[in-house]
Amino acid sequence: xxRFDEALAEIKRAQELDPxxxxxxxxxxxxxxxxxxxxxxxxxxxxxxxxxxxYAPNHSxxxxxYIKQGRYTEALAEMQKAVKLQRSSxxxxxxxxxxxxSGKQLEANAIIRELEGRYAKREAPGREISAxxxxxxxxxxxxxxxxxxxxxxxxxxxxxxxxxxxxxxxxDPRYADLLRRMNLSR
Numbered sequence: 001x002x003r004f005d006e007a008l009a010e011i012k013r014a015q016e017l018d019p020x021x022x023x024x025x026x027x028x029x030x031x032x033x034x035x036x037x038x039x040x041x042x043x044x045x046x047x048x049x050x051x052x053x054x055y056a057p058n059h060s061x062x063x064x065x066y067i068k069q070g071r072y073t074e075a076l077a078e079m080q081k082a083v084k085l086q087r088s089s090x091x092x093x094x095x096x097x098x099x100x101x102s103g104k105q106l107e108a109n110a111i112i113r114e115l116e117g118r119y120a121k122r123e124a125p126g127r128e129i130s131a132x133x134x135x136x137x138x139x140x141x142x143x144x145x146x147x148x149x150x151x152x153x154x155x156x157x158x159x160x161x162x163x164x165x166x167x168x169x170x171x172d173p174r175y176a177d178l179l180r181r182m183n184l185s186r
Contacts, residue, residue, distance in 0.1 A: 004035040022052055026061070033065055034162055041065045056086035060094045064164050072102040089118050093128030097165045100135030108132055125154045131165035142166075143174045150178060158182070 008031045014024045025048055032041035045062045052058060063078035079095040096111030112132050118124035126145035133142040146160060146169075160166055160175075161184055169175045 004031060007031050008035060022048070022055065026055075026057055029061055033061060033068070033164065038065050038068045042069075054085055056082040056088070056091050058082075059085065060091055063094060063098055067098060067101055068164070072098070076102055076104075089115060089124035089128050092118075093124075093131050094165065096132035097135045100132055105136065108136055125149055127154065127160055127163070127166075130169075131163070134166055134168050137168075139169060139172060139174075142169060143172070143178075146174075146178060150181065158184070 008028075011024065011028045011031050015021070015028055018024055025044070029041050029045045029048065032038075032044065042062065042065045045058055045065065048055070049058045049062065059078045059082035063075040063082065066072070066075035066078060075098045076095075079091070079098040082091040083095050085091075092111050092115055096108045096115065099105075099111065100108035112129060115124045115129045115132070119126060119129060126149040130142040130145035130149075133139070133145065160178065166175075
């Protein structure tokens with residue numbers, strides 16, 4: 001819903017109740033990233049990586065934070081670590097996004113093909129494919145994949161309201177239309 005201040009307050013309260021929870025701490029770093037506090041996100045995610053070096057989402061979120069700072073080489077390295085730890089559709093999509101943002105179109109397109117294959121087997125949501133297309137500047141393809149998710153009522157679809165890999169689509173009228181049809185208009 002884009003209510004990041006409220007989310008951050010709730011997550012901080014959860015952390016007070018369970019300070020060692022990995023999920024809560026990852027959520028806290030994500031909230032800082034979404035709120036635009038990239039430095040705090042990086043500081044906290046590095047601490048989490050020290051405690052949980054083999055948890056792939058930590059590396060993905062660090063990579064997303066590095067992208068926000070324009071540190072593409074470091075972002076790619078973190079995304080590659082995430083994929084090595086867990087070759088999930090999410091980690092692949094983040095790597096594809098990082099490749100596209102970094103100008104590595106061949107690598108990004110190879111990941112799109114892999115994700116499309118996973119989508120055909122119901123192992124990846126269209127939102128993840130859309131993110132890579134968006135980073136490549138191929139907004140028509142990005143929205144086509146978002147529309148597929150909308151039509152099948154993908155459980156992952158609601159993440160379009162906050163996922164940073166879709167930031168470049170937010171000013172397109174098709175994005176507002178999707179939110180309206182989801183009853184999530186801002």
